[in-house]
Amino acid sequence: xxxxxxxxxxxxxxxxxxxxxxxxxxxxxxxxxxxxxxxxxxxxxxxxxxxxxxxxxxxxxxxxxxxxxxxxxxxxxxxxxxxxxxxxxxxxxxxxxxxxxxxxxxxxxxxxxxxxxxxxxxxxxxxxxxxxxxxxxxxxxxxxxxxxxxxxxxxxxxxxxxxxxxxxxxxxxxxxxxxxxxxxxxxxxxxxxxxxxxxxxxxxxxxxxxxxxxxxxxxxxxxxxxxxxxxxxxxxxxxxxxxxxxxxxxxxxxxxxxxxxxxxxxxxxxxxxxxxxxxxxxxxxxxxxxxxxxxxxxxxxxxxxxxxxxxxxxxxxxxxxxxxxxxxxxxxxx
Numbered sequence: 192x193x194x195x196x197x198x199x200x201x202x203x204x205x206x207x208x209x210x211x212x213x214x215x216x217x218x219x220x221x222x223x224x225x226x227x228x229x230x231x232x233x234x235x236x237x238x239x240x241x242x243x244x245x246x247x248x249x250x251x252x253x254x255x256x257x258x259x260x261x262x263x264x265x266x267x268x269x270x271x272x273x274x275x276x277x278x279x280x281x282x283x284x285x286x287x288x289x290x291x292x293x294x295x296x297x298x299x300x301x302x303x304x305x306x307x308x309x310x311x312x313x314x315x316x317x318x319x320x321x322x323x324x325x326x327x328x329x330x331x332x333x334x335x336x337x338x339x340x341x342x343x344x345x346x347x348x349x350x351x352x353x354x355x356x357x358x359x360x361x362x363x364x365x366x367x368x369x370x371x372x373x374x375x376x377x378x379x380x381x382x383x384x385x386x387x388x389x390x391x392x393x394x395x396x397x398x399x400x401x402x403x404x405x406x407x408x409x410x411x412x413x414x415x416x417x418x419x420x421x422x423x424x425x426x427x428x429x430x431x432x433x434x435x436x437x438x439x440x441x442x443x444x445x446x447x448x449x450x451x452x453x454x455x456x457x458x459x460x461x462x463x464x465x466x467x468x469x470x471x472x473x474x475x476x477x478x479x480x481x482x483x484x485x486x487x488x489x490x491x492x493x494x495x496x497x498x499x500x501x502x503x504x505x506x507x508x509x510x511x512x513x514x515x516x517x518x519x520x521x522x523x524x525x
């Protein structure tokens with residue numbers, strides 16, 4: 192693998208379903224004003240960008256790639272309105288900026304996934320680390336930890352810095368020279384190859400912005416890129432791809448994208464609140480919807496109870512040095 196120029200592309204690290212990431216990536220792109228935006232997803236999905244941004248398309252949606260020979264294998268990349276990648280794609284279209292996907296093509300991705308799925312490990316190191324975060328964090332839940340720390344970031348600088356640190360520490364704890372880790376290394380080298388090819392096309396490296404998972408930032412910054420010869424050696428399978436409707440139910444129960452979302456409806460409220468510049472919008476909206484559900488189910492919930500629940504949620508958030516009440520707190524109040 193070769194190493195690219197010391198100058199680096201602008202990288203914004205995210206969690207794949209992060210309202211704050213979706214909000215702040217637009218702020219970051221406004222500041223950086225790139226001439227091309229690269230998004231972490233299979234590069235052969237790029238020709239679907241026009242369909243993704245079509246007026247009649249309403250998220251959640253997903254791109255699915257699938258093999259043509261049995262047993263059929265699939266890979267699904269979902270997008271919600273509050274996906275940072277989706278908002279970066281919209282930003283590029285609105286600002287008439289080139290946009291491409293930059294990860295390994297689905298033909299390679301599915302070939303690699305087939306190899307990894309055949310590994311027999313009792314528990315992956317990545318799963319082990321997340322389980323330990325659950326055990327030792329104040330909230331006993333890595334999802335709640337992320338919500339408390341990252342979804343309440345005060346600026347795009349704070350979010351970007353926090354995401355980078357989170358990804359770097361997770362990377363340090365999980366990389367262990369396994370075949371699964373080799374997949375990440377190859378993916379990052381391919382993403383660096385995409386940057387190098389853009390430079391060959393005439394773009395300056397400081398005109399390129401990348402939106403990738405926080406875990407990959409450090410690997411991309413190393414600048415080792417896959418040569419054409421190395422890429423040709425990668426095993427490939429024949430695939431087809433399609434844009435498909437998705438649902439919040441699927442987001443909350445299953446995602447082979449590697450980062451599901453247990454409460455997409457609540458995270459949508461967080462996204463709406465950020466855009467309304469109302470940090471309490473999510474707690475008002477969530478508790479009001481819970482009250483409406485209780486009423487339609489035959490339970491008595493008064494307006495006074497909702498007001499008291501909101502005030503209690505805000506007080507509990509302040510006790511824990513949070514600006515916004517966590518979903519965990521809201522669930523306990525009605």
